[in-house]
Amino acid sequence: MSEIDHVNTNHYNYFPSWFIHSCIYTVSSKGGLTIFKLSRKHIKELRQHLKQSIRQSKQADHLTEDEENLIQSIRSRTQKSNQNNVTRTQAYLDFYLKHQEIHWALLAHLVSRNAGWNMTDLKGEYLPKLLSEKEQKDFFAFLERGNWLIFQDAFPQLLLYEESKKQGRPLFHLLSSMDISAFMEPFWKQFWSQSTKQELTISLIINEQHYIEERVVQNKQFKDTVLDTIMFKLQDVFAFNHILLPYISPVQKNTQFVGGTVHHFSSVEDRITLGKGLYDLLFSEQSRFAQTVDWARSTTHTGSRKDFWPQLFNDVKETAPGHVHELHNSPCSFQPKAPRIYSPSLTTVWQDYTHKKSETGDWFKDKKMLQFVKKPVKVLKGDIQDTYCKRIEELEMAAFTKNRFLNK
Structure with missing residues (x-):
């Protein structure tokens, strides 16, 4: 497993000199990821590195035939793995297991699992009773587009790093030729020379959320059909944007999870804050981290929530036709004789989606974007399991109420 690198007086070689002599740091009280507080001098130097990257990205590319x-x-391999949520989620995990120094790949794998679960919820036990067929398709297109875009931007970066390792030399000057934001090149170069795992992960979190901001979140089609609709606001009330990080508890001998929630998905700052918090949560406790990796390796992603709770969910519908699944106890009680909640596998309910080519343009144009780098990690409590069970109860009640009083 990759170990967390804590900054202290014995680890000065871990960071470049321009970072160390200008950085004030504190360590998480949990003994996890280091939470940085960057000085003005460091921000100024980082800004200079990024400005240089922007200038270089605007220069004409002169590629060799090998390049x-x-x-x-790389583009061909990315396209092949970007077929659907199941294939791209597996690709993230396969990459991480080969290159465990790239923390972001594991985080992306787990977040992508959650995207798949949200996609199948749209065809699961409750949401089809609350959403029209068109709303289900619109919501799926929204989730799938974001999942697809992040992969087609981030996975080429991972593959370029893999090739750099094979050749024993950095190839990150090719990022601009692959339409990757100028924001990323300095962080990859720094990681190559200094192994700054945490800074690379945070920069990838910032990049991915800005990459989908204009292309998905602010896209007029999705704003009209999803983000600005009443039903999306209802999903926000039901905390639809839970991110669950499963692990196998050695005490309970079953799958438990920690995680976080973004209540304002339309806020890029809130999404970045959640991403950084999830990163800290995932790597902060080494025993739980190891249990999460073990769970991911041993549990194939299908998109069904049966993947993490087979006691509560099933990919075969057990409720009688025309009836609404009723909970007689808290979902977390796992009543043994009650019908399980229907949660289908992704490929049985959604066909592969044909995407139009991604919009061009680099999101990184303003030095003010550095505010997302210098902000410290907001530590998440992680105690999301009871909250998630309450969300299931709310969905069951909403579906039952609509079925009883509005469909007569």
Whole structure:
């Protein structure tokens, strides 16, 4: 497993000199990820590195034949793995298991699992009773587009790093030729020379959320059909945006989870804050981290919530046709004789989606974006399991009420 690198006086070689002599740091009280407080001097120097990256990205590219072939190969491999949520989620995990120094790949794998579960919820036990067929398709298109876009931007970066390892030299000058934001090149170069795992992870979190901001969240089609609709606001009330990080508890001998929630999905700052918090939560406790990796390796992602709670969910519908599933106890009680909640596998309810080409343009144009780098990690409590069970009860009640009083 990758170990967390804590900054102290014995680890000065871990960061470049321009970072160390200008950085004030504190360590998480949980003994987890280091929470940085960056000085003005460091921000100024980082800004200079990023400005240089922007200038270089605007210069004409002169690629060798080998470089052009490499870029084409990376794009082909990315497209093959970007078929649907199941394939891209597995690709993240496969990459992480080969390159465990890239923390973001594991975080992306787990977040992508959650995206798949949200996609299948739209065809599961409750939401079809609350959403029209069109609303289900619109919501799926919204979730799938974001999941697809992040993969097609981030996975080429991972593959370029993999090729750099094979060749024993950094190839990050090719990022701009792959339409990757100028924001990322300094962080990859720094990671290559200094192994700054945490800064690379946080920069990838910032990049992915800004990458989908204009392309998905502020996209007029999705704003009209999803984000600005009453039903999306209802999902926010039901805390639809839970992110669950499962692990196998050695005490309970079953799957438990920690996680967090973003209540304002339309806020890029809130999404970044959650991403950084989830990163800290995932890597902060080494025993639980190991249990999470073990769970991910041993549990194939299907998109069904049966993946993490087979006692509560099933990919075969057990409720009688025309009836609404009723909870007689808290979902977390796992009543043994009650029908399980229907949660289908993704490929049985959604066909592969044909995406139009991604919009062009680099989101990184303003040095003010550095505010997202310098902000410290907001530590999450992680105690989301009871909250998630209450959300299931709310969905059951909403579906039951609509079925009883509005469908007569």
